[in-house]
Amino acid sequence: MEEKKKAAYRVGVIVLVVLFVLTIGEYFVAQIPGGVISVLFIIAIAKSWAIMKYFMHITSLWSEEGGH
Amino acid sequence: MSVATPYVEPAHHEHHELPYSEQLRNNRLGLWLFFTSEAFMFIGLLSSRFYLWGNTRPDLDQTLGLIVTSVLLVSSFFMNRAETAIAHDDRPEFLRSLLITAALGIAFLVGVVGFEWQGHIGPSDGAYGAVLFGMTGMHALHVVSGVIFILIVWNNGRKGSFSAERHWGVEACAIWWHYVDLVWVFFYPALYLMGHVVHG
Numbered sequence: 001m002e003e004k005k006k007a008a009y010r011v012g013v014i015v016l017v018v019l020f021v022l023t024i025g026e027y028f029v030a031q032i033p034g035g036v037i038s039v040l041f042i043i044a045i046a047k048s049w050a051i052m053k054y055f056m057h058i059t060s061l062w063s064e065e066g067g068h
Numbered sequence: 069m070s071v072a073t074p075y076v077e078p079a080h081h082e083h084h085e086l087p088y089s090e091q092l093r094n095n096r097l098g099l100w101l102f103f104t105s106e107a108f109m110f111i112g113l114l115s116s117r118f119y120l121w122g123n124t125r126p127d128l129d130q131t132l133g134l135i136v137t138s139v140l141l142v143s144s145f146f147m148n149r150a151e152t153a154i155a156h157d158d159r160p161e162f163l164r165s166l167l168i169t170a171a172l173g174i175a176f177l178v179g180v181v182g183f184e185w186q187g188h189i190g191p192s193d194g195a196y197g198a199v200l201f202g203m204t205g206m207h208a209l210h211v212v213s214g215v216i217f218i219l220i221v222w223n224n225g226r227k228g229s230f231s232a233e234r235h236w237g238v239e240a241c242a243i244w245w246h247y248v249d250l251v252w253v254f255f256y257p258a259l260y261l262m263g264h265v266v267h268g
């Protein structure tokens with residue numbers, strides 16, 4: 001139980017770090033002149049995928065398992 | 069001539085209540101369908117930004133944009149922590165993380181409404197002002213509703229309304245908060261990073 005809880009907290013930390021790195025990446029990509037809109041969109045999609053999968057648990061929508 | 073139909077008392081009360089796991093599945097689907105309907109509005113706002121601003125953007129405070137974005141990301145982390153805590157019956161951590169999330173949500177609002185809105189662009193400053201205030205205003209409204217939702221869940225949690233087995237209220241609140249974060253993931257680059265700066 002305790003191990004499971006720690007593992008779940010750890011996932012949250014990893015996702016936060018990834019989101020931070022991608023946000024900083026976005027900031028620096030924006031400093032490059034011209035043609036960065038598509039790259040910024042790709043980064044935003046990657047960030048949104050991480051949020052939906054790990055924070056919003058979108059996979060639970062089609063999961064066979066009931067409960068939380 | 070009318071024929072009276074005698075009322076027949078049912079032999080037993082039928083139970084229509086679904087099992088909790090089934091309810092949970094329906095609740096989640098309902099919430100995501102609601103998100104889909106909301107997404108149309110946010111996509112509309114995002115489209116208006118590209119239609120009206122094109123490959124330009126106003127000169128916004130980059131440091132402030134990065135700070136408020138980071139604050140919202142950290143708030144999502146604490147919301148996830150609160151949900152994880154209640155799923156493992158860790159009530160003190162659950163309540164603490166909820167309060168931190170609400171505080172970070174308020175900090176985000178202070179950053180956007182208290183600082184960004186007090187800058188050199190007003191809501192009546194043409195397309196730049198209209199889009200900036202339209203997008204940040206609608207998003208801020210959702211942040212406000214999220215903070216209220218979190219405080220309601222915190223108050224119910226304090227009274228012991230949730231358990232590891234049954235905490236749909238917490239899960240819904242968490243998903244709602246992450247959705248607000250998700251919207252900002254697209255709004256931040258659209259407002260602060262994409263296009264070249266137009267001064268004045």
